[in-house]
Amino acid sequence: MNDSPRTIVGLDLGGTQVKGGFVWEGEHGTPDVEQTLARTVAMDTDLDAGANDLLDRLAGFARELGSNGPLGLGVPGVFEEPGGRLLRSANLKALEGLDLGAELAERLDLAREHVCVDNDANVATYGEQWLGAGSGIQDLIMLTLGTGIGSGLVIDGQLYKGPTGKAAEVGHMVVRSLPVNGPEDPDLRCGCGAYGCLERLASASAAIRRAGAAGLDTDLRQLCEVARAQPGPERELLFEIGFDLGAGLLATTAVLDVTCYVIGGGFGRGLDLLEPGIRAALAERDYGHDPPRLLPATLGAAAGWIGAARMALDSRD
Ligand SMILES: [Zn+2]
Structure with a gap:
């Protein structure tokens, strides 16, 4: 009998790239973070040849990484819970309707319950909570500030997904009320249909839109650099965006x-500039809470596959 530890692969499927890597089964405790990050590899997503071709290549990618145990997969989309079928994915429409876990289990000769599929925000949150900024912290929310705002919630060290898998959609909390009499701001109408969702105000896309409207540099990296260097409209805008973000955090x-x-995503690198606004919003209410910790994410784009691998580790017999 072979007693060597199994290789647990995590994959993070994005619209253009799949990132992946592996951990050893014996690393359930605290694997070395640098070594784990160094195992990150990527391949192109490329759905031109259809869903089956991509699934075949995902299985091949997992095999190349040495997969011989449970597998984890993060996907940007909404899943049917329970069941695990992908209901909606804006960037991976060809995969909609499929039970990706069952498809990969069949290709890799694994039991269905040993292929763990979850949305990209949840796996990234789990990754950061395991080996990143949230390491050792049992209760946290992670927000990923990108095109939208992805979010995940960890309670007592476990991801909380809710009975239908749609908990912790912090990006779709309404933080700006629909005007009762006045005209509405069309920029605040969210893709989900609601008005004033947090991601219409504080995602990277929203920040670009707001910078453009204020006549400022729409390159967020540049905008942040100017704001760090000197007081002025750049710093004020980032304070305002932080304040809106803080209104969301106040509610959660x-x-x-x-x-x-834990704040991640490309725009999350401006947390130092958003923090004064976030803190100001949080200070609006005194309910006896100590100010929460605001931590920049530390695993970058590897958080997703690392969290997916951790989910797979959790699923072992
Ligand atoms: Zn929304």
Whole structure:
């Protein structure tokens, strides 16, 4: 009998790239973070040849990484829970309707329950909570500030997904009310249909839109550099965006007593500039909460596959 530890692969399927890597089964505790990050590899997603071709290549990618145990997969989309069928994915429409876990289990000769599929925000959150900024913290919310705002919630060290898998959609919390009499701002109408969702105000896309409207540089990296260098409209705009973000955190803190937020995504690198606004919004209410911790994510684009691998580790017999 072979007693060597199995290789647990995590994959993070994006619209243009798949990132992946592996951990050893014995690393369930605390694997070396640098070594784990160094195992990150990528391949093109490329759906031109159809869903079956991509699934074949995903299985091949997992095999190349040495997969011989449970597998984890993160996907940007909404899943049917329970069941695991991909209901909607804006960037991977060809995969909609498929049970990706069953498809990969068949290709890799694994039991269905040993292929763990979850949305990209959840796996990234789990990755950061395991080996990143949230390491050792049992309760946190992670927000990924990108095109939208992805979010995941960890309670007592476990991802909380809710009975139908749609919990913790912090990006779609309404933080700006629909004007009762006045005209509405069309920029605040969200893709989900609601008005004033947090991601219409504080995602990277929203920040670009707001910078453009204010006549400022729409390259967020540049905008942040100018804001760091000197006071002025750039710093003020980032304060305002931070304030809106803080309004969202105020609400999640009120419901869940969240004491730690991990902020990731490209725009999350401006957390130092957003933090004064976030803190100002949080200070609006005094309900006896200590100010929450605001931590920049540390695993970058590897958080997703690392969290997916951790989910797979959790699924072992
Ligand atoms: Zn929305």
